[in-house]
Amino acid sequence: MSRGADNETWFHPAGSRAEDGADLVIDERTPGWRHTGLMTLTLASGESVTRDLGSWEAVVVPLSGPVTVAVAGDGEYALAGRSSVFAGPTDILYAPRASSLTLTGAGGDAEASRVAIALALDETGDEPPAVTHLPADDVPVELRGAGIASRQVRNFGVPGVLDASRIIACEVITPAGNWSSWPPHKHDTERPGVEAELEEIYYFETRSTDERGVDAVGYQRVYGTAERPIDVLAEVRTGDVVLVPHGWHGPAIAAPNADLYYLNVMAGPGPERVWLICDDPAHGWVRESWPELPVDPRLTD
Numbered sequence: 001m002s003r004g005a006d007n008e009t010w011f012h013p014a015g016s017r018a019e020d021g022a023d024l025v026i027d028e029r030t031p032g033w034r035h036t037g038l039m040t041l042t043l044a045s046g047e048s049v050t051r052d053l054g055s056w057e058a059v060v061v062p063l064s065g066p067v068t069v070a071v072a073g074d075g076e077y078a079l080a081g082r083s084s085v086f087a088g089p090t091d092i093l094y095a096p097r098a099s100s101l102t103l104t105g106a107g108g109d110a111e112a113s114r115v116a117i118a119l120a121l122d123e124t125g126d127e128p129p130a131v132t133h134l135p136a137d138d139v140p141v142e143l144r145g146a147g148i149a150s151r152q153v154r155n156f157g158v159p160g161v162l163d164a165s166r167i168i169a170c171e172v173i174t175p176a177g178n179w180s181s182w183p184p185h186k187h188d189t190e191r192p193g194v195e196a197e198l199e200e201i202y203y204f205e206t207r208s209t210d211e212r213g214v215d216a217v218g219y220q221r222v223y224g225t226a227e228r229p230i231d232v233l234a235e236v237r238t239g240d241v242v243l244v245p246h247g248w249h250g251p252a253i254a255a256p257n258a259d260l261y262y263l264n265v266m267a268g269p270g271p272e273r274v275w276l277i278c279d280d281p282a283h284g285w286v287r288e289s290w291p292e293l294p295v296d297p298r299l300t301d
Helices: 284-292
Strands: 024-026 036-044 048-052 056-064 067-071 075-079 092-095 100-105 112-121 132-134 141-144 151-157 168-174 199-208 218-223 231-236 241-244 248-254 258-267
Touching: 024 241, 036 048, 036 100, 036 199, 036 258, 056 067, 056 100, 056 151, 056 168, 067 092, 075 092, 092 151, 100 112, 112 258, 168 248, 199 218, 199 231, 199 248, 218 241, 231 241, 248 258
Parallel strands: none
Antiparallel strands: 024 036, 036 112, 048 100, 056 092, 056 112, 067 075, 067 100, 092 132, 141 151, 151 168, 168 258, 199 241, 199 258, 218 231, 218 248
8 A cells, every 4th residue: 555655744553652551642742733632541440540631621432341530629420431432422521621530440341441532722711611421322423424435423522512612522433345534625724604723633443344353454545735735645453543734634444344433533723613624626526426325224224
């Protein structure tokens, strides 16, 4: 597979950004990055870690297994989690800036719990929102696209669902062989009512649908313009991350023998917490074909 010229800057394979006991750390120390962050942790049953958020707000997202989150001065929250990211939506916990979080692996059927902490820089100076526990049953699930562009979007961290200062977050499931983040779109220029300036993190997991358990991969594309070039073409597996500072992004492709999951984390410097995108004019027409196509039955059965 050809590699994008900018893969070394914006593609981070699993393990390449492990730090301080975390499997993954993306934050303001990541070159070229400012507004968003992501941390993933693996916690044995009864194992605890404490993270002080400082100027960052957070959404705690169990990836597999349950986790307990104690918020200093507020209380303790038991997140039921799920067996894997492919098992369905999870309950989540939102914590505002200046919170101190202690996460504890809660065991259950799994030997360890895996958890993501999605982050956004909150320098608004506004009164921060309250700590919020959103149950899995309250997570809106959207079927987006049609045909081979069918995917499932779990909108736990979007405006209108979660009260937050800056962060926008969701999960996407793309069945084997399908395309998502399609048509390619961007959100890198502040145009009120039309487009919002947002950094974006893609955190990936994959699951083989082949009984032989062969290598489960997906692919992610990011490209820019002559004025703001970027060139990423990455083969992704569980634990890999692609950062999108600007430019058109898509498709995210699930190989024919592997389901693809990604966690999106977005935030930016604009005055509003809003997700406004524009499609690449060369591909935006594909939306017109969707009303005539069925949604992939693997997402509706």
